[in-house]
Amino acid sequence: MKFAKIPMATINRLSIYMRTLQDLLEEDVDVISSERLAKQCGVNPAQIRKDLAYFGEFGVRGVGYRVSDLVNQIKEILGLQRPWNLAMIGLGNLGSALIRHANFVKHGYIFTAAFDVDPQKVGKRLPNGLIINHVDELEELIKEREVHIGLITTPASEAQSIANQLVLAGINGILNFAPVQIQVPDCCHVENVDFTIKLDSIAYHLSSGL
Amino acid sequence: MKFAKIPMATINRLSIYMRTLQDLLEEDVDVISSERLAKQCGVNPAQIRKDLAYFGEFGVRGVGYRVSDLVNQIKEILGLQRPWNLAMIGLGNLGSALIRHANFVKHGYIFTAAFDVDPQKVGKRLPNGLIINHVDELEELIKEREVHIGLITTPASEAQSIANQLVLAGINGILNFAPVQIQVPDCCHVENVDFTIKLDSIAYHLSSGL
DNA sequence: TAGATTGTTAATCGATTAACAATC
DNA sequence: TAGATTGTTAATCGATTAACAATC
Incomplete structure (x- = not known):
């Protein structure tokens, strides 16, 4: 997966996911499914899972994604852990x-x-x-x-x-x-x-x- | 052709073509081929012809496009003939x-x-x-x-x-x-x-x- | 007519979505 | 275990590009 060519659209969506997740964090949401996140971002749930799959496995099957972890992981992917x-x-x-x-x-x-x-x-x-x-x-x-x-x-x-x-x-x-x-x-x-x-x-x- | 669904990307490119054509107009270029225009806009020549084909036939085979005419036709397409x-x-x-x-x-x-x-x-x-x-x-x-x-x-x-x-x-x-x-x-x-x-x-x- | 370039079809490429086995 | 949801493959959809007949 690491070496597949990543679509530009995926990178842009990651920014959008991150922003929505940060909002969720402020609302004290702990865990979210791709389905709920997708609705909030206005995209397809499979899209989110596919986008993330380019970079690794970040969710828990049967459960969903830990909001705070996913924010950090997307930051890591985009290179935003540093100023x-x-x-x-x-x-x-x-x-x-x-x-x-x-x-x-x-x-x-x-x-x-x-x-x-x-x-x-x-x-x-x-x-x-x-x-x-x-x-x-x-x-x-x-x-x-x-x-x-x-x-x-x-x-x-x-x-x-x-x-x-x-x-x-x-x-x-x-x-x-x-x-x-x-x-x-x-x-x-x-x-x-x-x-x-x-x-x-x-x-x-x-x-x-x- | 008139009723095909027009890709959003096509509309955005029309704006870019128009701007390049307006520059060419100031340099007194009369006629331009899709090949030369494509190079200046950083796209594929076939792309330009395809984009225009959604809306009609604006060129002359064997010759190219009249710059001033094409500017006006794109303005017409985009609805820019009015303020x-x-x-x-x-x-x-x-x-x-x-x-x-x-x-x-x-x-x-x-x-x-x-x-x-x-x-x-x-x-x-x-x-x-x-x-x-x-x-x-x-x-x-x-x-x-x-x-x-x-x-x-x-x-x-x-x-x-x-x-x-x-x-x-x-x-x-x-x-x-x-x-x-x-x-x-x-x-x-x-x-x-x-x-x-x-x-x-x-x-x-x-x-x-x- | 010969050369050039369009308009358009067909082939290719890439991205999105549906479906489902894996697994928590 | 039963229910839920992921990760991933396969199917679909759409957009780009190549190729070429039409024609100036």
């Missing part, structure tokens, strides 16, 4: 808002660096205490502060150049908010967040689907 | 940042209403001229200002209640930024934007994939 350091590149409206967003910290992601090119912004202190540095210092600080993941919130025109610099600095994971497809070597994993594509999809459903 | 009115519910960091985000306007999406529950915020004027209203006025203003799509950027705990109110106000499309799965009737189409799931996926790739 990850983030750098934000681009401190316009979106970047500044995201860096203040409590959700990242809650999930174990910590901003340890922030960059912009605007001399007006460089040197300023953010609400979380971080000081904005100039992009010129990107490589040096990324290494010094052990940044693992870069978040790009620059204008689309700058995104590729920033991505190149991140890769040079040794970054292997990028979350790209700029509405362009950025090219990186295979060693680097890019995820895109694109609001307008989602809106286009809603527009399609509103005009034709209905 | 769509948006309402933002929740004007914390994220909501305020998104409402200032130029990309929405550029793609034909217009904010015509903004809501919050905080009395400190209600009555304030946003940079785009819009005044923040109290959520109590949601149903009335949604109808009055002909809002088509609601964007939820409230805390997770409020998201479901807001979604219910939106549906009651006649809204059929929701873009949900709150990290919860919201339940709506079938008539309403929900898309979710969840940063932490994307980060989890990057964390997984960094710790195991590499």
